[in-house]
Amino acid sequence: MGKIKLQEREEIPVEYTWDLESMYKNEKEWEKDCEKVKNLSEDIFNYKGKILSSSKVLLEVLKKRDELYRIVSKIFSYGNMKLDEDSRKSKSQILYNKGLGLYVYAQEKTSFIVPEILSAEEDELKGLLKEEGLCLYKQYFDDIFRSKKHVLSTEEETLLAQMGEIADSPENIFSMMSNADIKFPVIKDEEGKDVEITHGNFIPLLESKDRNVRKAAFEGLYTTYNKFNNTFAAMLNGNVKKNIFFGKVRKYPSSLSASLGQNNVAVDVYDNLIKSVHNNLKFMYKYIDIRKKALNVDELHMYDLYTPIVKNIDIEIPYEEGKDIVLKGLEPLGSEYRDIVKKGFKDRWIDVYENRGKRSGGYSGGSYDSKPYILLNYKDTLNDVFTLAHEMGHSLHSYFSRENQPFIYGNYSIFVAEVASTCNEALLMNYLLNNTHEKEKKLYLLNHYMEQFRTTLYRQTMFAEFEKIIYEEVEKGGSLTGEYLNKTYKELNEKYYGPGIVVDDLIANEWERIPHFYYNFYVFQYATGFSAAIYLSQMILKEGKSGVDRYLRFLKSGSSDYPINVLKNAGVDMTTEEPVNNALALFGKLVDEIDELI
Structure with missing residues (x-):
C-alpha cells in the first residue's frame, strides 16, 4: 500500500482491517448482550445481604458476576473499537457511550459483593473455600483480605466513592488546561x-x-x-494532597505504599530502581558526550536530546515486509509463540492503516472472549515495525493469559503490562543488529535502542524520583510552589544528564506538561517493566528452550498470582537490584559500541 493520501475507512482493503464481525455479526447481536447485562445485573443485586449464607450461594454469585463482566467487557470493547475506527460516526459514538454506561451500571449493581465478603471473618471464609468450586477463587480472596485493613466501613466507603468526581478534578483541570486552553x-x-x-x-x-x-x-x-507556572503548581499540589488524603484514611504509612499496595509491590522495588539508576549514571554521561560529538556542537542543549545522531537514513519498510521482519526477530521464542503471531496476521487481529477519523497511535485491545485485537497506523517506517512487534507482545500476553486462565485471572497486572511488549522489541532489535552490516544503518539502530534506554529507563526513573520527592515534601508539611517544583525538577535533570550538557533553565518547566504526574506513582512501572523485559530477552537468547519455557509460563499466568511472584517464576526477581543493573550494563555496552563506530 505504501505512502498514499489519507483514505476513508471504506477504501481500505478488508484484509488490512480488523475482524470485529467475529465479536458481533451485527448490532442486533450486540443489543441482545446489552439486555443480558441488564438482567444479570438485576439478578446479582437480588443476592445483596445473602451471599455468605452458604458456600453454594457464594459460588453462584461469583460465577454470575464473572459471566456479567465477561459480557459487559466484550460489549464495551466492541463499542470502543468501533469508535476508534472512525470517531466521526454518530452510530459508533452511541455504541461507545451505551457500552460505557452499561459498565458503570454493572459496577453499581455488584458493588456490594466485596464489602459483604470482607464482613466475614477470614477463618469463616476459609471454611467456605473448602467447598468444591470455590477453591478457584483462592487468589482472589487472598487479595481481598490482604487489603481488608485498608477498607473502611460501608458508610465511609460510600462517602469516598461519592467524592470520586471531585477527586478527579486536579487531573481533569490539568487536561483541559494543557490540551484545550493553552495555545503555543x-x-x-x-x-x-x-x-x-x-x-x-x-x-x-x-x-x-x-x-x-x-x-x-x-x-x-x-x-x-x-x-502558567503557579497555576500548574496549584493543580499538582491539589492532586498530591488528594492522594495523600486517600492514603491516610486507608491507614497506609505513605502515599507511595498506598499506590504500590494495590499490586502487592513492596516500596523497596521503587527505591531499588532509583538507587540502581543513580549507581549507573556514568553510562548516561558518556552517551551525552557521544551525542555532543556526533552532532558536532560546541554545547549540547536539552533541545538536542531527541534529534537522531545519524543523518540521512531513510528506511522504508512496507507492512508485508515488516511482518516478515517481526517473525524473524521473534524466532528465538519458538514455534508455539510464532504460530500464534502468524495466526494473528492471518485471522485479521490487526487494523493496519490510517484512515480519516481513525484514532491515532497504537494499542492492543479486545476482551476475554474476542481476538486480542491490535490498532496500528502503519506508515512504512522502522518505528512502525517496532510498534507492530510491541503491540503483538501485548496481544500474545493477552492471548496466552485468556487461553490458560479462567476469566477472573484472565488479565495481567499493570506492573507487568509492558514486559511482553518490550521483550519483543528487544528480540527484534537483537535480530536487526546481528543482521545489519552497513555502518550508518547499524549506528541508526544503536541510536534507536539507546534512546529507548534513555527515555524509558533513565527518564521515567527521573520522573519517579521527582514524584517521590514532592510527595515526601507535602507529607512533612511543605507546599508545592512553582518555584520549588522548578528548582527540584531542574536539579534532577542536572543529576541524570550530567556535566556534558547545558541544562537550560526552561527545562525546569517540563513537569508542567507531564500527565503521568496525575497518575499516582505510575511511571516507575515503565522502567521496571523495561528492565524485566531486557532481562528476560537475554535469558531467552542465552538459555534457549528452558528460558522460553519459563517465559511462556509467565505469559500464561495472567493474574493467577501477584505480579512480583509471576515474574519470579519466569526467572526475574524485581525485589532485587539485579534486573535494573543488568539492563543498565547492557546500555553501557551499547554506549561503548556506538562510541567505537562514530
Whole structure:
C-alpha cells in the first residue's frame, strides 16, 4: 500500500482491517448482550445481604458476576473499537457511550459483593473455600483480605466513592488546561514554513535536523508553560494532597505504599530502581558526550536530546515486509509463540492503516472472549515495525493469559503490562543488529535502542524520583510552589544528564506538561517493566528452550498470582537490584559500541 493520501475507512482493503464481525455479526447481536447485562445485573443485586449464607450461594454469585463482566467487557470493547475506527460516526459514538454506561451500571449493581465478603471473618471464609468450586477463587480472596485493613466501613466507603468526581478534578483541570486552553506559538519549520507548536508535533520538531527549529520549538513550548507556572503548581499540589488524603484514611504509612499496595509491590522495588539508576549514571554521561560529538556542537542543549545522531537514513519498510521482519526477530521464542503471531496476521487481529477519523497511535485491545485485537497506523517506517512487534507482545500476553486462565485471572497486572511488549522489541532489535552490516544503518539502530534506554529507563526513573520527592515534601508539611517544583525538577535533570550538557533553565518547566504526574506513582512501572523485559530477552537468547519455557509460563499466568511472584517464576526477581543493573550494563555496552563506530 505504501505512502498514499489519507483514505476513508471504506477504501481500505478488508484484509488490512480488523475482524470485529467475529465479536458481533451485527448490532442486533450486540443489543441482545446489552439486555443480558441488564438482567444479570438485576439478578446479582437480588443476592445483596445473602451471599455468605452458604458456600453454594457464594459460588453462584461469583460465577454470575464473572459471566456479567465477561459480557459487559466484550460489549464495551466492541463499542470502543468501533469508535476508534472512525470517531466521526454518530452510530459508533452511541455504541461507545451505551457500552460505557452499561459498565458503570454493572459496577453499581455488584458493588456490594466485596464489602459483604470482607464482613466475614477470614477463618469463616476459609471454611467456605473448602467447598468444591470455590477453591478457584483462592487468589482472589487472598487479595481481598490482604487489603481488608485498608477498607473502611460501608458508610465511609460510600462517602469516598461519592467524592470520586471531585477527586478527579486536579487531573481533569490539568487536561483541559494543557490540551484545550493553552495555545503555543507559531515557528518556522525546516522549509521556512509557519507551523504552530502542538503536543502532537513537539517531539517531531525536537527531532528536526535543523537546530534552529529544535531551539524555537523548545523555547516556544516551555516559555508558554512558564506563564502558567503557579497555576500548574496549584493543580499538582491539589492532586498530591488528594492522594495523600486517600492514603491516610486507608491507614497506609505513605502515599507511595498506598499506590504500590494495590499490586502487592513492596516500596523497596521503587527505591531499588532509583538507587540502581543513580549507581549507573556514568553510562548516561558518556552517551551525552557521544551525542555532543556526533552532532558536532560546541554545547549540547536539552533541545538536542531527541534529534537522531545519524543523518540521512531513510528506511522504508512496507507492512508485508515488516511482518516478515517481526517473525524473524521473534524466532528465538519458538514455534508455539510464532504460530500464534502468524495466526494473528492471518485471522485479521490487526487494523493496519490510517484512515480519516481513525484514532491515532497504537494499542492492543479486545476482551476475554474476542481476538486480542491490535490498532496500528502503519506508515512504512522502522518505528512502525517496532510498534507492530510491541503491540503483538501485548496481544500474545493477552492471548496466552485468556487461553490458560479462567476469566477472573484472565488479565495481567499493570506492573507487568509492558514486559511482553518490550521483550519483543528487544528480540527484534537483537535480530536487526546481528543482521545489519552497513555502518550508518547499524549506528541508526544503536541510536534507536539507546534512546529507548534513555527515555524509558533513565527518564521515567527521573520522573519517579521527582514524584517521590514532592510527595515526601507535602507529607512533612511543605507546599508545592512553582518555584520549588522548578528548582527540584531542574536539579534532577542536572543529576541524570550530567556535566556534558547545558541544562537550560526552561527545562525546569517540563513537569508542567507531564500527565503521568496525575497518575499516582505510575511511571516507575515503565522502567521496571523495561528492565524485566531486557532481562528476560537475554535469558531467552542465552538459555534457549528452558528460558522460553519459563517465559511462556509467565505469559500464561495472567493474574493467577501477584505480579512480583509471576515474574519470579519466569526467572526475574524485581525485589532485587539485579534486573535494573543488568539492563543498565547492557546500555553501557551499547554506549561503548556506538562510541567505537562514530
